[in-house]
Amino acid sequence: MSVLKTITIRCYAELNDFLPSDRKQRSFTLSVKEPVTVGEVIEILGIPLSEVDMVTVNSQPVGRSYRPLENDYISVYPTFETFDIGSLKTAQKQPLRITRFILDTHLGKLARYLRMLGFDTLYRNDYSDEEIIEIAREQKRIILTRDKLLLRSPRVNHGYYVRTIEKHGQLKEVVAKFDLYSRFKSFTRCMTCNTTLLSKSKESICDRVDPDIYNCFSEFFYCPACDKVFWKGSHFERMERIILDIINDKSENDHQNLRR
Numbered sequence: 542m543s544v545l546k547t548i549t550i551r552c553y554a555e556l557n558d559f560l561p562s563d564r565k566q567r568s569f570t571l572s573v574k575e576p577v578t579v580g581e582v583i584e585i586l587g588i589p590l591s592e593v594d595m596v597t598v599n600s601q602p603v604g605r606s607y608r609p610l611e612n613d614y615i616s617v618y619p620t621f622e623t624f625d626i627g628s629l630k631t632a633q634k635q636p637l638r639i640t641r642f643i644l645d646t647h648l649g650k651l652a653r654y655l656r657m658l659g660f661d662t663l664y665r666n667d668y669s670d671e672e673i674i675e676i677a678r679e680q681k682r683i684i685l686t687r688d689k690l691l692l693r694s695p696r697v698n699h700g701y702y703v704r705t706i707e708k709h710g711q712l713k714e715v716v717a718k719f720d721l722y723s724r725f726k727s728f729t730r731c732m733t734c735n736t737t738l739l740s741k742s743k744e745s746i747c748d749r750v751d752p753d754i755y756n757c758f759s760e761f762f763y764c765p766a767c768d769k770v771f772w773k774g775s776h777f778e779r780m781e782r783i784i785l786d787i788i789n790d791k792s793e794n795d796h797q798n799l800r801r
């Protein structure tokens with residue numbers, strides 16, 4: 542016969558997004574059946590393990606396979622991509638050094654924006670969940686998704702549930718979450734296909750663009766995969782405003798944090 546154990550749990554920061562209102566931002570008790578691991582308890586709560594970085598039991602870090610004891614106090618912390626918690630890291634696998642992404646089928650616009658900032662971002666509107674997970678594992682990519690169920694697969698090592706629905710907001714959220722500010726390489730990647738753009742001399746593209754464009758601009762770029770020539774026209778100015786907006790937002794937040 543299985544034994545019931547009573548444990549107390551508290552989930553921190555954005556992990557509360559996955560909890561019902563009576564469990565948000567507070568400790569709550571749970572009766573669990575033996576044998577159960579702390580990883581399984583977190584999944585029962587509806588939190589994808591890929592969102593969890595650290596679990597402590599009575600203030601001591603534990604791994605996901607830890608089996609809770611009667612009256613344990615369990616704290617669950619989200620992925621600390623933006624600051625270093627050093628040797629306390631136990632639940633999350635090794636952090637990825639190069640930030641590469643693969644996005645689910647709902648995030649096409651975000652994919653274009655991340656490529657605009659120069660981040661290697663795979664996206665197709667017909668990827669299956671299984672393909673996304675497989676490619677992410679093979680190529681060490683972070684999965685960005687609007688589908689909480691996808692992140693619950695035990696085969697997902699690095700994944701993040703994008704909270705915001707509005708497209709610019711999604712970009713801001715991801716840039717802040719992974720602290721990408723210092724790693725922008727804007728306008729170096731094709732927004733349509735993710736290929737790195739080549740710089741082209743003015744002479745080499747003279748038969749590829751209208752004479753007006755040719756005369757107005759001095760810098761040209763080429764995507765070998767799409768066979769397209771780009772220049773810094775009105776589209777570029779719109780993109781530059783989006784980037785400025787992200788940077789201004791960060792300086793405002795930094796300023797507020799300093800005053801706190």
Ligand SMILES: [Zn+2]
Nearest residue numbers: 731734764767
């Ligand atoms: Zn392209």
